[in-house]
Amino acid sequence: MSSRPSTPGKELPPILIVDDDPGQRSLLTAFLRSQGFETLAAASGEEALRVLGQRAIGLMISDVRMPGLTGLETLRLARREHPTLPVLLVTAYADIREAVVAMRDGAVNYLSKPIDLDELLSSVQRAVGVTDGAPVRVSADRELPASVVARSPTMQALFRDAALIASSESRVLITGESGVGKEVLADLIHGWSPRSAAPLMKVNCAAIPENLLESELFGHERGAFTGAAQQRIGRFEAACGGTIFLDEIAEMTPQLQAKLLRVTQEGQFQRVGSNVDQVANVRLLAATNRNLEEEVRKGRFREDLYYRLNVVELNIPPLRERREDILPLAGHFLEQFTRGRARLSPGTVERIEHYSWPGNVRELRNAMERAALLSGGELILPDHLPARVKESGQAAAGAGGGGVPVPGSVPVRLEDLEQQAILEALQKHAFNRTEAAKALGISRRTLLYKLHHLRETGHRVDPE
Missing domain, CATH: 3.40.50.300 (P-loop containing nucleotide triphosphate hydrolases)
Incomplete structure (x- = not known):
């Protein structure tokens, strides 16, 4: 079975990638080929026009700011001879005026660098008429080594x-x-x-x-x-x-x-x-x-x-935004330091899970190394943890397991406060994920994961 994406009864012509930056051309070429698309590359608008005159192209992806012909100029000239050619523009210098002009002149989308690979693939699939909307594929030989823990x-x-x-x-x-x-x-x-x-x-x-x-x-x-x-x-x-x-x-x-x-x-x-x-x-x-x-x-x-x-x-x-990784990482480090002989007591687990880990994975590793030394490589007790970790767990337990007590009212869950903050940020920034993530102080990837969860629970997280 062919790995190339296709629409029923239709073989897709190649995608032309136009960028003066070899690194950007390499990225787009490698990614789109890994998704089953055939690609050609051009280092300038002039070269792109020559390629368009020589063979059929299914989609042109062009940088906006290039020496010689800019992406907008290349778009206009290409449209004269190829009025139905889909064009996707990308740029590091996001400018709403350029975006409006580009869409008016026939660009199918206008993406900002650094490019989000999911957004790129979705735009390409729509532009070339791929109907299955297949998710991003990853080569089977890209396996994480045992030394890398990623549960979240x-x-x-x-x-x-x-x-x-x-x-x-x-x-x-x-x-x-x-x-x-x-x-x-x-x-x-x-x-x-x-x-x-x-x-x-x-x-x-x-x-x-x-x-x-x-x-x-x-x-x-x-x-x-x-x-x-x-x-x-x-x-x-x-x-x-x-x-x-x-x-x-x-x-x-x-x-x-x-x-x-x-x-x-x-x-x-x-x-x-x-x-x-x-x-x-x-x-x-x-x-x-x-x-x-x-x-x-x-x-x-x-x-x-x-x-x-x-x-x-x-x-x-940060580690506080991917709490699913905390205990697996702690276990991984203990395995290293004690050769698998140590285990965590329930009280220790509770304190490790409640601590915010401002020093992230490095701080967690140091805490586990300290605990392994103090415990003699057997049962890890709360007293073996650094004082700030132990005290954080005690404070959380005294507050009722993670809620935020408000005098004279029912305690509010942190999850509810986070949900409210996300929804308010989306509304404020007109559902722009990148701007909402910046306002919340989290990564765009983390926000997308949280939005997926909110969408599944019936919240409105997409523009109407």
């Missing part, structure tokens, strides 16, 4: 997205609070990628002094600065053929951001003290625990670099 639907969906984009060359921005596991996700993406046999070089931009970070990344020539007694290659050269992971990317100085921008645009850099260009044959993954959009607004992070890095954003939700 939000984390399973996150790793599904990681598996879908791993085979591409696209840059990935991994976001989330400190301790959620951004480095673990980077390891997975590299391990699932065609570059897995080559090195994965990791650089914590916050841990290296500002005056040494440039040399660490790009290398230096002998005599480039005091103490440079010999030539040294940097991490970008050492990672040749593989992947480089830049953690805490927001800590980079503006001067170094400019040099990293050149790497993302041209694939080249220079060692400190040299005028010779070096080719960067690496895939770039970046991570931060800051809100980069806010950093851009405050002038601390380059807007152009932000959009170059943010081809795909994978946001890892």
Whole structure:
């Protein structure tokens, strides 16, 4: 049976992907091919028009802002010769005026980067007339290693997205609070990628002094600065053929951001003290625990670099938003520290479940290591937990198991308060999921999961 999507009695022509960014072209090509679509790629509007003149195309997906012909200009010119061609426009610079013009000129949809893969697939299926509306497919060989625990639907969906984009060359921005596991996700993406046999070089931009970070990344020539007694290659050269992971990317100085921008645009850099260009044959993954959009607004992070890095954003939700993972993770860590000999008492389980874990997975791991040492590797009691964890559980128990007591009234459940906040955010932001998630301070993926639950219980979560 063919894996290609189809409508009854109809073979689909290829999808033409138009983008000047090789990473974005690679992402869309790899994803759509994994879903059974045939694709062609063009690096400019001019090249796209030549392809359209040579063969039948079922759908054109084009970036809006490109050198030469823009996406809107390409759309208008394509419409002259191919008036029924479906066109899907994508852009990092969301502009309602451009969107209105694009829809007027015949675009079937207008998506913002970073692209949501579910939304992209749904738009493509509608545009080409796929009737079954099949969900996203993931290759069967993308299995999580035993060291990675993901019981919650939000984390399973996150790793599904990681598996879908791993085979591409696209840059990935991994976001989330400190301790959620951004480095673990980077390891997975590299391990699932065609570059897995080559090195994965990791650089914590916050841990290296500002005056040494440039040399660490790009290398230096002998005599480039005091103490440079010999030539040294940097991490970008050492990672040749593989992947480089830049953690805490927001800590980079503006001067170094400019040099990293050149790497993302041209694939080249220079060692400190040299005028010779070096080719960067690496895939770039970046991570931060800051809100980069806010950093851009405050002038601390380059807007152009932000959009170059943010081809795909994978946001890892904090542990308090995926409570289904807490006990499995605790058990996993105890297995490591006690070789399976320790178990949690009921009182310990209650306290672990009630604690908010502001330090996320890292804090949970440290707490389990401490408990394993104090217990001697047998039964883990509440007294073996850090004081803040133990006290949090006692406070929750005294409050009646998680409710919020209101003087003179019936206690309100946290679940009801959360539900009310979500519905109010949706109404306020005209059912825009992305804006509602920002207002609530949660990831879009987490919001979509919660909306699915609310929809099943009869609440209105979709626009009429």
